Amino acid sequence: MKFTLESITKDLVAGDRRALARAISLVEDGGPDAVWLVRQLFPKLGRAHLIGITGSPGVGKSTLVDALIAEIRADGLKVGVLAIDPSSPFTGGAILGDRIRMQGHTMDKNVFIRSMANRGHAGGTALATYDAARMLEASGYDIVIIETVGVGQSELSIAQTADTTVLVLMPGSGDDIQAIKSGIMEIGDIFVVNKGDMPGANKTASEIIASLELSTKGAEWKPPVHVTNAEVNEGTRSVWESIRKHKNFLDHSGQLKEKRKHKLESELSELVADIARNNLKTSLKHSSHVQGLLLRLCDHQIDPHSAAESVIEDIFSSKEVEQKK
Ligand SMILES: Nc1nc2c(ncn2[C@@H]2O[C@H](COP(=O)(O)OP(=O)(O)OP(=O)(O)O)[C@@H](O)[C@H]2O)c(=O)[nH]1
Numbered sequence: 001m002k003f004t005l006e007s008i009t010k011d012l013v014a015g016d017r018r019a020l021a022r023a024i025s026l027v028e029d030g031g032p033d034a035v036w037l038v039r040q041l042f043p044k045l046g047r048a049h050l051i052g053i054t055g056s057p058g059v060g061k062s063t064l065v066d067a068l069i070a071e072i073r074a075d076g077l078k079v080g081v082l083a084i085d086p087s088s089p090f091t092g093g094a095i096l097g098d099r100i101r102m103q104g105h106t107m108d109k110n111v112f113i114r115s116m117a118n119r120g121h122a123g124g125t126a127l128a129t130y131d132a133a134r135m136l137e138a139s140g141y142d143i144v145i146i147e148t149v150g151v152g153q154s155e156l157s158i159a160q161t162a163d164t165t166v167l168v169l170m171p172g173s174g175d176d177i178q179a180i181k182s183g184i185m186e187i188g189d190i191f192v193v194n195k196g197d198m199p200g201a202n203k204t205a206s207e208i209i210a211s212l213e214l215s216t217k218g219a220e221w222k223p224p225v226h227v228t229n230a231e232v233n234e235g236t237r238s239v240w241e242s243i244r245k246h247k248n249f250l251d252h253s254g255q256l257k258e259k260r261k262h263k264l265e266s267e268l269s270e271l272v273a274d275i276a277r278n279n280l281k282t283s284l285k286h287s288s289h290v291q292g293l294l295l296r297l298c299d300h301q302i303d304p305h306s307a308a309e310s311v312i313e314d315i316f317s318s319k320e321v322e323q324k325k
């Protein structure tokens with residue numbers, strides 16, 4: 001066989017881009033190959049800084065990422081970008097858009113840009129994203145940027161992948177401001193009002209600052225609010241400086257450890273749920289306890305909720321007995 005998992009791993013660690021692309025496809029698909037790759041590479045990981053760039057469609061996230069890549073490269077660091085596109089998984093339109101937007105760096109061998117569609121992986125994009133970021137780090141990328149659209153639940157869980165989350169808005173993003181006020185957007189470590197050349201940018205920035213003052217009272221990290229015009233790289237250097245400051249803060253306050261523990265905890269529970277969901281159907285079919293419950297359900301002798309509780313009790317009590325043996 002031309003490509004073995006061993007050769008992909010070896011080449012990926014040596015910085016080979018084709019091996020990296022293959023590895024990301026494998027973790028995107030999930031399954032035993034993905035598990036194998038992560039198992040090999042995980043012990044050496046944990047040093048890369050993960051930056052999440054999130055915000056509503058069209059606010060200028062990719063344009064900002066493009067500007068940030070230039071800053072990161074100026075510091076001599078290697079940067080990988082994962083552009084997640086949950087809104088249009090099949091058309092490829094947004095994927096093409098991201099490619100064009102970031103094409104200023106396609107010739108740079110220290111920049112790797114990859115679009116990931118919301119498909120394939122049984123556990124959804126979040127789980128595949130964790131692993132894709134790992135492939136980038138294993139291949140020597142110091143910084144991994146993850147771009148996600150929107151602020152819904154699944155995007156939030158992707159944002160949780162990041163060490164530093166940058167929330168991007170644009171002038172007049174009234175709904176987004178409401179979301180910040182009501183705490184939905186408390187995930188932001190840094191706020192950016194992009195399209196600063198449009199009217200109302202400073203007003204939007206003041207509104208964010210005002211609502212952050214309340215929500216971050218007493219907090220050690222006060223999220224900075226930047227106004228940028230990413231198209232012409234205006235204000236984008238300060239965004240990169242804030243990211244570096246935030247990284248420093250995380251390193252020295254001990255919060256990086258806490259944050260990553262929290263991230264791994266939620267990944268673990270997502271993975272367990274994922275595996276359980278995949279295994280449940282077959283194992284339920286072969287359980288006499290479940291078959292008995294099913295008959296009683298059909299006869300309305302027991303309701304579905306109580307039956308489910310009974311199945312859970314059965315699973316956990318039998319595990320406990322096994323452990324005690
Ligand atoms: N006026 C102005 N336009 C901008 C600025 N930054 C980006 N744009 C434009 O806004 C549009 C959307 O930019 P993108 O960077 O693709 O936005 P995005 O948030 O990545 O979009 P999605 O990934 O589709 O959600 C493009 O036409 C950009 O040229 C800016 O600072 N000022």
Ligand SMILES: [Mg+2]
Pocket residue numbers: 061062063098147
């Ligand atoms: Mg984009």
